[in-house]
Amino acid sequence: MSASLQSTRRVKCTYNDCQASFDTEKEMKRHKRHAQEHDYCPKCDEDFLSYDEYALHKAFRPNEHGKACRICGEEYKTESALKRHIELNHRVDQKLPCVGCDSQFHSASLLIEHLEFGHCETITSSQFQGHIVHKNLISKLLEGGKDYEDFMRKISQYDAAIDKDDEGGVSLGILDEEPTEVDYSEYESAIAPVVPEESLKIIAVPESYPPLPSQTKTTGVDLNLGSSMSKVTLGEDDESTTVASTFGESRISRTSRQPKAWGSRRTTSSLFPTAEQKPQEWSISAHDQKDEEQHGINILKSRFWDPESVDYKPERFFNALNNTYYCPFPCKQKFDIPADLNKHINEDHRIAKMRCPSCLKLYQSCTALVAHCESRGSKCRINQAEDFNVFLDRLTGGFLSVDCKTRPEFLDDEPVSILDYEAGGYVQYKPPTASYLQYETTKPADWKEPERRIAYEVGGGRITGQHATPLPAWK
Numbered sequence: 001m002s003a004s005l006q007s008t009r010r011v012k013c014t015y016n017d018c019q020a021s022f023d024t025e026k027e028m029k030r031h032k033r034h035a036q037e038h039d040y041c042p043k044c045d046e047d048f049l050s051y052d053e054y055a056l057h058k059a060f061r062p063n064e065h066g067k068a069c070r071i072c073g074e075e076y077k078t079e080s081a082l083k084r085h086i087e088l089n090h091r092v093d094q095k096l097p098c099v100g101c102d103s104q105f106h107s108a109s110l111l112i113e114h115l116e117f118g119h120c121e122t123i124t125s126s127q128f129q130g131h132i133v134h135k136n137l138i139s140k141l142l143e144g145g146k147d148y149e150d151f152m153r154k155i156s157q158y159d160a161a162i163d164k165d166d167e168g169g170v171s172l173g174i175l176d177e178e179p180t181e182v183d184y185s186e187y188e189s190a191i192a193p194v195v196p197e198e199s200l201k202i203i204a205v206p207e208s209y210p211p212l213p214s215q216t217k218t219t220g221v222d223l224n225l226g227s228s229m230s231k232v233t234l235g236e237d238d239e240s241t242t243v244a245s246t247f248g249e250s251r252i253s254r255t256s257r258q259p260k261a262w263g264s265r266r267t268t269s270s271l272f273p274t275a276e277q278k279p280q281e282w283s284i285s286a287h288d289q290k291d292e293e294q295h296g297i298n299i300l301k302s303r304f305w306d307p308e309s310v311d312y313k314p315e316r317f318f319n320a321l322n323n324t325y326y327c328p329f330p331c332k333q334k335f336d337i338p339a340d341l342n343k344h345i346n347e348d349h350r351i352a353k354m355r356c357p358s359c360l361k362l363y364q365s366c367t368a369l370v371a372h373c374e375s376r377g378s379k380c381r382i383n384q385a386e387d388f389n390v391f392l393d394r395l396t397g398g399f400l401s402v403d404c405k406t407r408p409e410f411l412d413d414e415p416v417s418i419l420d421y422e423a424g425g426y427v428q429y430k431p432p433t434a435s436y437l438q439y440e441t442t443k444p445a446d447w448k449e450p451e452r453r454i455a456y457e458v459g460g461g462r463i464t465g466q467h468a469t470p471l472p473a474w475k
Contacts, residue, residue: 014047059431060416070409070431079432086434087376092407096441099123099399100450108400108439109371115399116366122450130306131397131444132351132366138299138445139394140330147330154326155297158316300445304328307342314338357391358382369395374437383437398444405438 009021011028015038022028032040032047039048041057043064048054051073059070067082068075071090076082093106098114100122105111118125141148291298297316303309304316305328317326324334325341329349335341354369355362359380363369373383373392382388389402415428 060429061418062429062431063418063421067432082432083434084376086407087436091376092436092438094439096400096439099441099443099447108374108402109367111441112370112396112400113367126308128397128399129350130303130308131399131446132395133349133397134303134306134446135394135397135444136351137305137329141299150330151328154317154319154328157320158313158318303446305345307345314341317341354395356380356382358385366395370400374439376437393442398442398447401440401442403438403440404435407434407436410434 009023011023011025012021013019013028013031015032018035018038020028020031022031029040029042029045032038033042039051039054040046041048041054044057044061046057048057055068055073056070058065058068058073058075061068066075066077067079069082069085069090071086074085076085094108096105096108096111097103098105098111098120100115100120103114103120105114114120115123115128116125141151297304297311302311304311304313306312307314314325317328318324319326319334322334324336325338327333327335327341327344327349329345331348333344333348335344353362353364354366356369356372359382361372361380363372370392372380373388373395376383382391383402385391392400392402410431410433413430413433415430417426418429419425420427
């Protein structure tokens, strides 16, 4: 029995790769609207080859589709609703490298979790906590007021005790005056020493220095010349031969060349003896040390308060009047020995809980608060504040910064002409743009480059280790 042939209906699907046909055009449009393999706009009756083209078409047709998302095609009535939809559902992945181990993270909360809970191979959990404490202490001192005055009063005795005068000594007033010049010419005959006449016969010394041994060629020759040939100079040029003769033996010394400055290691000092020496190369550490000697410690870069830092000096906060150590923080605690001061700083001035300044919610860790700030869907609007970058810098100890940027897919949008019924003509229209928060990894002001791990061999085996961090001076 032969196979029956199915007759082709009158209306065929407009997609070339679809073989479906229908009796009416209405059935064909219903087919394109509900078929998953077709991207069809029923309002504009247009076919598209991909869903991205369909979503972009809806974004540039506000009269038919309202405020449509150009990423997924969802339609909204207001621009604020569209932006909120993009922030919640179409986030931009971040690329945040760790400054300690160069690990990559796609969100700010994951990076802070990596640092806060000791997952980094270079930055320990206590070091990360120390950067946060330092940032909050500096922010408090820079506000000025009574806290700053108390801090300067604590370190004033230590700065005053440092003797920065290289010459030293004590000024006695009149002895520091310049002495007046006295003319001793009239007393020269009275104080002149008695010198024998034989010692006054001084042999003249040539102006130039004698040649070096490497610059002189000496030849010993026996000459039967009398003493009358002594000290005879042959020739008048620079290269001359001087014969120094005695009764039985004579030597001829010939100078072949003058001393040369070129080619030696001290060419500059030979040619320019009065020139100043070459200045030393500029270094940050030398500049900071000189600046500290002139103006005191740099509270931004120095961990002067941290007992675990090499910058820490407990004697900086020592009061010689009552033999006590003051706490560098804005508190009134005093201690008899440095060990009690160190324990107080490590236990009482560590940040245990953090509060959001906008919604006043309390969080148990820095990671939880950063995740709260990073979420654009929460009711709290801390991430929309003008000083959010300042707050984030203080919250993370200087390891994170943020900047509001336009999403990449909205950068190349060009306006199109659409019909405006209210204006009665065509106007230029550009879809509303959406922004996002771009987080970036930064280094704190008090950051010091960590010592990298090195590989070395011990007994034929390969062991990975690192240099030990120098202990503070007080330990």
